[in-house]
Amino acid sequence: MINNSLLTHIQKYVPLNEEEQLLVASQFTQQMYKKKSFLLKEEQVCHALYFVDKGCLRNFFLTDKGVEHTTQFALENWWLTDFLAFEQEAPSNFFVQAVENSSVYSITKIKQDELLVKLPKLERYFRLILQRAYGAYQLRIKYLYSQSGEERYHHFNNLFPEFVQRVPQYMLASYLGFTPEFLSKIRAGKV
CATH class of the missing domain: 1.10.10 (Arc Repressor Mutant, subunit A)
Incomplete structure (x- = not known):
């Protein structure tokens, strides 16, 4: 049995046997990022989806005048990337930066697609995570206006x-x- 925060989080939504855990773990890379370092920069092609093991990340963009606008934060057990650019493997409109020294699990689009073919029940996990994230984002927009x-x-x-x-x-x-x-x-x- 593998014990890490990513697999623990996934198993809150979808049960995995030991073979499935090994498969999932094999598709992710664990990386360390120092405070203020960039995981993704604007106009860089977005190849990875990030799961925060320890630390804090943020997603932001810059206006033409250089003003930063933070759109999302991610603490432990949260996912973050430029989701549209990741899905399309396109240049990002955002920066993803470590707010603190952070330990992150990442998966590329290619590896995620392969993993979902081999383990279709993970579609449910990612759907539930994205639905919750999208719902939270809708509430954030409501609060900004109201x-x-x-x-x-x-x-x-x-x-x-x-x-x-x-x-x-x-x-x-x-x-x-x-x-x-x-x-x-x-x-x-x-x-």
Whole structure:
């Protein structure tokens, strides 16, 4: 029996026997990334899907004026990539960066496709993961349009207090759709 965070996570959704675990484990590569290093850069062809074993990643883009906009974070047991570019094996519109020193399991599109042919029940796992991620993304968009900046911060802080402790203030502000200065005012109770 293989014991790692990726297989443990998969088995919360889909049971795997020992042979299937070995097959899954053989298709992934474990990599270490130092804080601030890039797993993917804008315009680079996206070949990999990343599962966070330890650490934190973020997905962001830059405006024409060089302003960063964080679209997603991923802590332990979360998946991250530029999903559209990964699916199409196309140049990315985003950057994926390590927020902390991170241990990540990655799989290429080719290996994922081969794995899904050999082990079709993993289609269910990836479908459930993507449905949950997409649902969370829809709620995030709703909150961006329907809540004030202060409401978004408090809502996010209540749901994900670990992010607030682990993510730099400017990244959190970018994700929530306001400036670091505004976040400082919220935290100081001056809004």
